[in-house]
Structure formats: C-alpha cells, structure tokens
Amino acid sequence: MFQLLWSVLGRHWYTVPGGRKVYVGKTGQELTGQTAHRLCSKES
Numbered sequence: 001m002f003q004l005l006w007s008v009l010g011r012h013w014y015t016v017p018g019g020r021k022v023y024v025g026k027t028g029q030e031l032t033g034q035t036a037h038r039l040c041s042k043e044s
Contacts, residue, residue: 011043
C-alpha cells in the first residue's frame with residue numbers, strides 16, 4: 001500500500017513499506033535516494 005506524499009503535474013513521492021521514499025518522475029521512472037532528489041530538482 002502506497003501513501004501519496006506530494007503531487008505536481010504527474011510527478012510525485014510515495015512512501016513504500018519500510019519507510020523508504022520513492023520519487024516517480026514525469027516519465028513514470030521510479031527513483032530513490034540522491035538520484036531521486038536530483039531528478040525532482042531538475043523537473044521542478
């Protein structure tokens with residue numbers, strides 16, 4: 001079960017079981033960690 005944390009123009013963060021945050025970019029790619037934060041910054 002996923003919890004939507006933030007959503008803007010199709011880009012969003014989810015918290016997965018275990019507490020990890022996953023970023024889904026505008027292309028649908030799922031990323032975690034520093035890579036996710038970099039992509040989020042570029043897409044903003």
